[in-house]
Amino acid sequence: MLTRTISLLALAAAALIGARATAQDSDAISVQVRALFTDNCIDCHGSDLEKPKAGFKGVELVGELLKNPKYVKRFDPANSLLYQYLSGAQTPQMPKGDDPLSAEQLALVRAWIGEKPGSGTTTAATEPSAVKFVARPIIDDEVVLKLIHADLLALPAADRVNYRYITYANLWNERLPDGTTAADQTKFQKETDDLLESTRLGFVKMLNSLSWSPSMVMPQAIDKNRLVYRIDLRNVLCAERRYHWSSKQWDMLCARYPYGRKIGVKQEDEIVQWLGTELPCVRADWFVFATSRPPLYHDLLGLPGSDGKPGADYALEQLLGIDVRKNILEGMHIARAGIRDKQSGVSQHNRLIERHELAGGAYYWKSYDFGDSVGTGNLVLHPLGPANLEGLPDNQREFAFEHAGGEIIFSLPNGLQGYLLVTSDGTRIDDGPSKIVFDRENSADVENQITNGVSCIACHSGGINLKLDQIRDGALKIVPRGLRDDLEALFPANDAMDRMQQADKARFMAATAKLGIVDGCDQTQCEVVRKVSLRFAEKVTFERAAAELSVGLADFREAFGGKLKGLRAQLEEGAVSRAEFINRFRQLVGDNPDFGEMSDCGTALGFAKPEAPASKTTTTAAPRP
Incomplete structure (x- = not known):
């Protein structure tokens, strides 16, 4: 009896495993059919069309299409209207004006619909794994x-x-x-x-x-x-x-x-x-x-500071039409919050954030970051300033902080954000010093280093990060009575600060939603600029190298000879850095008579002109743009 029970359980388990495998294979076929219909039919019959051809739309929604008896008769492709048009049994054969589907592609559609049970032919419900995978054509x-x-x-x-x-x-x-x-x-x-x-x-x-x-x-x-x-x-x-x-x-x-x-x-x-x-x-x-x-982020966005001189922050403020110095001195159109040692998620020490109003609900945020949390880096004792602010009243200097630098976040007219990193005197910098600030997401080229642009974009995937004040109440007990009004004008209560931050965040999220980005991320919950950048910087495999040269794997394997034999072995091991591949890419192009060099491409990277031998090409040690 026990043996019979075990046998029955084994049969049941085998059936369950088989059912799961069949379901997975069926899903795999559906994915291929969706790709096939998207490639060949979506222009005339896509779900987004207001006036689809012949009134038929949603061809890429294969799950719904399979349940629509008007076009698909389950397990009966020969009598399915969709298959009849694809196979030529009905005219005009589809896709109209393009090459008809191949025999393999038609077999894929038949397997998706399923053959009649008992017909002895391959079906999605019996042996779907027998359907050959149809690779998409290479786009060279x-x-x-x-x-x-x-x-x-x-x-x-x-x-x-x-x-x-x-x-x-x-x-x-x-x-x-x-x-x-x-x-x-x-x-x-x-x-x-x-x-x-x-x-x-x-x-x-x-x-x-x-x-x-x-x-x-x-x-x-x-x-x-x-x-x-x-x-x-x-x-x-x-x-x-x-x-x-x-x-x-x-x-x-x-x-x-x-x-x-x-x-x-x-x-x-x-x-x-x-x-x-x-x-x-x-x-x-x-x-x-x-x-x-940098440098393209700075150059294309047109950020001040390319001369390396102090005052890039002031030049940006002029461009945006705000007077930060006046706002601080008058305590108008400004809101500050102090964040204690290492609790900002970015700074190694204390951090002060400061908001200024721009026209039309836009904003300009400036952080003050410190090399230490003691002395004039202690914000409870030194909440006013900064100490290097021109025109700062004498009675405030004793309570003024001294910062090392900061990050600037400002609204672009389209609702997205621009970023600038500066030293305490406003000199523009590419990267934040790691002893002062760090990138916990590792978005840039050096571990934990904040690089202007990519690190800021990744950190602020949802716009302004919500941070409330932690030093106002303590500072009010420290500064003299005559300065408390000045302090309160700069540091609003947390409920007011929260409303401002929430409004700024909503403005940014509304802008990204216009681009199709939901909650600041893609469908895998990743910030997209960071995700694409990190993937680009990955080591290059043999398959990825072939794709970037737009050739098939077999053809790519035959392309290696002479001085490039070693590269093939490195690629097959996945051991070629992006920077090395960029250098070797120029060699591959230079050695191939089918390609010619462009006179202006890559000149900033030291790439050879057409008249120079490609083998002398050099590049930097890191995949900087």
Whole structure:
């Protein structure tokens, strides 16, 4: 009896495992079918269309489509209207105006619908794992250029000079190693789709974080897979707000772009002529990485301080139309909160945060950070100042703090935020000294180092971080009676400070929501600029290198010879840093007769001009943009 019971339990367990495996395989097929329909059918039948062709929409919603008997008869593809149009049994065969689906793709659709039980053929309910994984085609540079050329042809000739392009093709192209199972390939393809979406969000957030326009800049996809986007430079305003981006800003990018190469297709010369640049397109992941840190973050946003002199904070305040010194001295349009030693989450010591009002509900926050928490770094004893403020009354100097530097956060006209790091005299700096401030998220290139741009963007994914005062009550007991009114004018009660911070946070979150970013993060709950930057800086594998050169794994393996043999071994071990790969990328391009160097690309990184031998190319030790 016991043996029979164990046997029954074993059979039940096997059935359960089999059911789970079948469900997983069925899910894998659904993912592939969704990708297939998205690639081939969404332009005419997508769920977002107001007027879909033939009244049929939602083709990418495969779960709902499978339950719609009008188009799909479960386990009966031959009598399913959707399959009839795809197979040519009904005319016109779909996708209309494009190549019909291959035999493998049709087999995938049949497996998704399922064959009639007992027919003896493979079905999603019996042996779905027998369906071959259909890899997506590689989108190489020639395809990208042809897409750009076709897009420009459809635009007014006089406007073409204002357009530039962004590509996500290198992410789309990435593959798993040869011999990977179909289930793992399908899972990876789904992860790639998620990565593409996160990178799209990261790019649009970063682009708008560099713009002084009151309206969001929304690039336009020019292909059905949303791998190439068009930017109108006229929509991106410069800091002076009288000028928009032009070839000047694009040339800043071009000078630091390491991946430019001439393809040699006939459309290339026309594109260069129309746009006035050799480089019509850059990679989205590189853009997010490079522009989220100095020097490009400072240069493209137009932040003061490039001369290395004191007063960059004052110059920014003039640009924004506020008088911080006057606000402090008069105790008007200002709100402060003191945070005790190491409790800010950023500073190694005490921290003072200070808010100034800007027009239209915008804001300007300034922190004062300290090299020590004692002496004039003790905010309970020294809540006034700063000591180096011009015009500070003599009776306040005894109670004035002395700070080492600080972070500035200010509203951009579109509701996003800009950032600036300065020393105590207002000199702009790229990185915060680690003995004073630290990045607990490790968003930048050096562990725990705060780098202006990327570290601040990551830390403030939800806008202003809510921090209430911890020193006001104690300070009121310390300062003389004659200074208490001055102190209270600077330090509001916590309920008032909380309302201001909540309003500022809501303003920022409303802006990111316009970009499709919910609660400050992507679908994986990650801040998107940080996520894209960190992935870009990862070590490069063989598969990722092939994707970035837009070739298949087999072709890429054959491309190595001579002095590059060692690189193949390093790549297969996943041991090549991004900086090293950038250097070797120039060698790969230089050694390949199918590609030509661009005269202006990478000049700021020391890349060779076309007439110089590629083997002498050098680059920096870290993947700085």
